[in-house]
Amino acid sequence: MNKFLFALCSLGLIASAHAQLKAPDADYAKVRQQFGQLNLTVNAVAESPMDGLLQVFTNKGLFFTSKDGQYFIEGNIYDLTNKVLVNDEQMRPYIQQQVEAQKSGVIEYKAADEKYVINVFTDPTCGYCRKLHNEMKDYNNAGITVRYMAFPRGGLGSETYLQMQHIWCSKDSRGAMDKAKDGDNVKPAMCTNPVKAQYELGQSFGVSGTPAIILPSGRLIPGYQPAKALLSQLQAGS
Template sequence: MKKFSYLAVMAACLSTGLAAQAVLPEVNKAFSEVGLTVKAVADSTVPGMLQVQTDKGLFFMSDNKQYLFEGNIYDLKNKKLVNEDILKDIRKAGVKDFDGSVIEFKAADEKYVIHVFTDTSCGYCRKLHNEMADLNKAGITVRYLAFPRGGIQSATYDELQSIWCAKDAKQALTDAKNGKAVKQASCQNNVAQQYELGQSFGINGTPALILPDGRLIPGYQPAAALVATLSQNAS
């Protein structure tokens, strides 16, 4: 997997100022103590805070390095979610780096491309997949990325690896989502890296949909609602 564009965009979105650069060792130490790995640090648009991209998503930290904030911050003046404003470009670049290894269900008359982090044991993932014909008919191409909710030691991680290594990965994925057994297969794959990417976006459940503009929709959306969301965004 090529990481250049993802890291380059992350660096641009979290452009490290002198203040952030000076405290980087302290930030790394503080985050490591709570089990998080720092990927980038920047001076935040929120006064008195640093913004820190980690392997488990975006966090904010007080300038005195005493307080760690997890959750959404809303900019009342500009009427926007600060977290989303930071993460949209990072997500777009991140999924693009995996476009050579997704399992794609392509629309004949493609209007939109969405990326979906999926797990074979997830009921709502199956529900979304059952609407694939409607999604494709509406011009939505779906590119699947693996996200074994139980982690890389889980049975679904092994199953997802077999699916990504299958001769016909699309059919294997469809079979798994229909409750059919998947033939065990092995190959060089980046299922673990896809899972780690999802975690770095703050994803902790499936399905998780990344829209063309980088927005994240956590959870299932009916095909009609998803079409309406994409159409509204395009207009």
């Protein structure tokens, strides 16, 4: 897909996802103003499963607030009746929407007999990311397609950020990723690319390290998972 068209499509899908989650305009305006004081960018606001609270999806993860924006709640909230972590349950559909909006910008390793698709925030300089990559045949043989998304751990000013742009802009992005994961140099190439957007997306999910695996359910698993263990979780629908 043309890189410029990809960027426009992604922005359109994200805007659509945000529109579905958005709370009444009055609440949204108050919350955005209050959260701005904390240097947090509000991506979407929705009614919380808890009466009197809103859930706020930001550039740094999920938070909760009173409807007037006065009270800010950071941390995990548990539903003791249903035995679930509310943060996780509410983030899953949001993550699914946002990942869907980025699917044209991933680097994909497709299973011949595909049963499941996972998205993985990766950094080619990360040891466990390389371990996962070296076992790509195991994932694919288990019917798991792996889609890489960029998350340079050093941030947007790092050498890895530049390297990942070269990877995504390469004519053979998979080949470039393979080389980078082996510790080899990647030929410089620049274009309009999704690396910055994907990194910021990962931050909005609460990702702080790599690999970070996103299951089809929207569940986010921090860290490496061997193919057999991951397959068990996928089969269980977790």
